[in-house]
Amino acid sequence: MTHPAVPPDTTAALSLRGLWKRFGQKIAVAGIDLDVPAGSFYGLVGPNGAGKTTALSMATGLLRPDFGTAHVLGVDLWAEPDRAKPLLGVLPDGLRLFDRLTGAQLLTYAGLLRGLDRDTVARRSEDLLAAMDLTADRDTLVVDYSAGMTKKIALAGAMIHAPRVLVLDEPFEAVDPVSAANIRDILRRYADDGGTVVVSSHVMDLVQRMCTHVAVIAGGHVLDTGTVDAVRGGQSLEDRFVDLVGGRKESGGLEWLRTSSDSS
Amino acid sequence: MVAHLVRLKLTLLGNTLRRSVWHTIGLVVATLYGLSLVFLGVGAAVVGGRADPVLTGQFVTLVGSVVVLGWWVVPLFAYGLDATLDPLRFTTYAIPRRQLVAGLAAAALVSVPALVTSLAALGVSFAWASDPVALVAALAGAVLGVGLCVVGARATTALCAPLLESRRYREVLMVVAVIPLLAIGPFFAWLSSRTAARGEVTVGPDELVPSALAPAARVLAWTPFGAPWSIPAAVHDGAWGLAGARVAVAAGTLALLAVIWDRALARALVSPRGGAAAGTARGLGWFDRLPATPMGAVAARCATYWLRDPRYATSLAVVPLLPVVLVVVGVSSGSGAGLLVLVVPVVAFVLGFAVSNDVGYDNTAFALHVATGVPGRADRWGRMLPVLALGVPLVAALSVTSAGVAGRWDLLPALLGGGVGVLGATLGTSSVASARLVYPVPRPGESPFRKPQGATVATLVAQMAAVAVIVALLLPTVGAGVAAAVTGAGAWWWATGVVGVATGGAAVVIGARWGARVYERRLPELLSQVKNFA
Known part of the structure; x- marks a missing residue:
């Protein structure tokens, strides 16, 4: 896919142009253009290995792109990281935390690194611990948290400085349904108040119910973008996704797996 | 089968x-x-x-x-x-x-x-x-x-x-x-x-x-x-x-x-894995005691890790053991307690060198520093301050003790200054090295004795480069010390101390500044490097 050189949208919460990244022989992201409107709840969906994490890493300053630019609310992230990073709250996927700290310490650490003062950090970390249902585990080392609790404390750490844009990579993975519902409420309220949320997910159903906009990514390219309703065009998002990405197999074969047929 | x-x-x-x-x-x-x-x-x-x-x-x-x-x-x-x-x-x-x-x-x-x-x-x-x-x-x-x-x-x-x-x-x-x-x-x-x-x-x-x-x-x-x-x-x-x-x-x-x-x-x-009691720590610990700035936060985090992470704690465990080992070796080999004066520079080196691959020790948790965009100055000083706060009093105490035990009070200025010099030179070098030469180390939670496979050559090169720089920095101090030993003049011992303190102080300040520049330039690259180890 080739694109005309469209200048970055400076009003957009996140505006990516021609992002490109290669790891050795493998091209992970092959020229992604994306505009995330301010105030939207934006879903990024794609099959495994589509380049979602790589794209989000480049959009949040964690990975330097080979080519392309990322603007956060009109600020060029890679040219002025000091101005762009305070606007962003980032939840990376598959990376460690400073897990020898307790939950409360980790939140404090994230807050202080963001340059907040002590009182603000203390107040906000109490609120976040309560919202994430982690108050009882505040003094437990993060290394001893369960996978879901770890995800929640990392999410809390991404929100402590009240960023304008939240970029969350697989925020609901391993999180129990009750906590997931609570987190969804928090995120929706945040978006209603003018914040922008970008989530990547495998769960189409969740994206369809939660997001206002969606982008489908596969093989390092954007296949389709727009509002959720426009993209799915009457079908369920899941069916539309399968149409776009392809690779669905006719469910033949594996007859031997039907144990019921030859037993009894 | x-x-x-x-x-x-x-x-x-x-x-x-x-x-x-x-x-x-x-x-x-x-x-x-x-x-x-x-x-x-x-x-x-x-x-x-x-x-x-x-x-x-x-x-x-x-x-x-x-x-x-x-x-x-x-x-x-x-x-x-x-x-x-x-x-x-x-x-x-x-x-x-x-x-x-x-x-x-x-x-x-x-x-x-x-x-x-x-x-x-x-x-x-x-x-x-x-x-x-x-x-x-x-x-x-x-x-x-x-x-x-x-x-x-x-x-x-x-x-x-x-x-x-x-x-x-x-x-x-x-x-x-x-x-x-x-x-x-x-x-x-x-x-x-x-x-x-x-x-x-x-x-x-x-x-x-x-x-x-x-x-x-x-x-x-x-x-x-x-x-x-x-x-x-x-x-x-x-x-x-x-x-x-x-x-x-x-x-x-x-x-x-x-x-x-x-x-x-x-x-x-x-019997499946897990089920061990979870570790806890009440309150915010060092985060309450150190200034509420990014630099203070990094220092608080590092201080916590020095005590809580076995990979750092083993460096600390060596400190009280080293004098014992040196005394035993010295006495049994007949060279007397004189060997004890080596404690000061060795401890200073061990402490300073422990942070020479600090980003490698952070592993991908370092992403937090990248995402928040911690200024290089805050990151570098924050990592050095706990070592300085621990190392300088320790060098002083060990200098006095070992000079006393060895009965060589004339050595005290050289021991003090030389110790500070080694600590400063090692820390300053570590500050640049940890932003420049990252190599795989045991991951958080792994045994500190477990050498990551295939890391040997890269590790060796990185460590040798760092040690070479440290040795070069300490040449004037060592030179003064040798002159003192040869001439036996007390003034040379004092000179050793002064040169040591000057070297150490300059190395820390320059190391922090240079390290911060390298760090800010290579921030995402550092993360990519540690991500490849995982």
Whole structure:
């Protein structure tokens, strides 16, 4: 896919142009253009290995792109990281935390690194611990948290400085349904108040119910973008996704797996 | 099943080699090193065996005992050293346990240490080449010995696994494990001084060795460690009863170990991992005590890690042990307590160098620093401040103590200043190095003794470069010290101190500034590098 050189949208919460990244022989992201409107709840969906994490890493300053630019609310992230990073709250996927700290310490650490003062950090970390249902585990080392609790404390750490844009990579993975519902409420309220949320997910159903906009990514390219309703065009998002990405197999074969047929 | 597991192990090995050139180089180097050891050992044994098979046999018994003991004990400290075939991964397959044990034992032979041990054990048997019957006994003993090594290692780890599973025990054990490692040197110094003392007159090493060797070998021959290696000697003497007894000791132990392993495996396969008590810490700790700035936060986090992460805590555990070790070595080797003055620079170096790969130690948790865009200055100073806060008073205290103990108060200014110089030069270099030369280290939660595979060459290069810079920085201080020692003039000792403090101070300030610049330029690249280790 080739694109005309469209200048970055400076009003957009996140505006990516021609992002490109290669790891050795493998091209992970092959020229992604994306505009995330301010105030939207934006879903990024794609099959495994589509380049979602790589794209989000480049959009949040964690990975330097080979080519392309990322603007956060009109600020060029890679040219002025000091101005762009305070606007962003980032939840990376598959990376460690400073897990020898307790939950409360980790939140404090994230807050202080963001340059907040002590009182603000203390107040906000109490609120976040309560919202994430982690108050009882505040003094437990993060290394001893369960996978879901770890995800929640990392999410809390991404929100402590009240960023304008939240970029969350697989925020609901391993999180129990009750906590997931609570987190969804928090995120929706945040978006209603003018914040922008970008989530990547495998769960189409969740994206369809939660997001206002969606982008489908596969093989390092954007296949389709727009509002959720426009993209799915009457079908369920899941069916539309399968149409776009392809690779669905006719469910033949594996007859031997039907144990019921030859037993009894 | 045996063939399956051996093939699986070979495939896994092949795949790791395909993944990384460094792994291949590391494996080749390790194999060459091991083979050269085998070559030397076998050569020495064959030559020695031609001259005096009995004495050589005693020597083989001694070395063999150490090897068996090493096989049993070392994996405990380096837990997970070779977990490519972790028995727990076979939980979901319905493999009869007996077959699993046999297969795992055979697969355990497919590794460089096992290969080297086997070749060496079989090779040194040819020390008995002059006596065919003893040679056969030696070869049989070697097989038993290798079996004891491999099965023993599995049995001890399987036995201690429940203990090692719990994070807290494992971490305590890792720190405690430093103590015996450090004690080895003084022990040998003590041993040699004891033996030398008993010999009254100064004996050359060639006479000393046999006198200590025979009784040691006699005792060891009755232990499971030495029994397999001492069978041929008994056969050579025609003492068939003795030979039988030694076979019984070795074979009995082997059987016992197999049973222990089998039982432990049976238990491990039905009791899932986890369930250990969680660690807690009340309040915010250092975060409450240090300034609420990014720099203060980094310092608080590092201070917490120095105490809570075994990878740092082992550096701290060395500090109180070092003076003891040096005094023991100094006294036993006859050079007196004078060696104690070395404590100051060595401790300063250990502390300063512990942060030379700080980003590598952070691993991907470093992403938080990248995402928040911590200023380089805050990151670099934050990492150095806890070391300075601990190191400077420690250098002062150790300088006063060691000058007092050694009775050399004239050395005090040089010790103080030199110590600060070493600390500062090492820290300053570390500050730049940790932003520039990141190399793989044990991941958070892993044993500090576990060397990440294939990292050896990269690690060596990075550390040597850093040490070279530190040495260059300290040249003026050392020069002044040498001048002081040669002329004996007190003014030179003072000069050493002054030059040391100046070097240390300048190195810290320049190191922080330069490190911050490198850090800010390479921020995402640093993260990519540590991500590739994981």
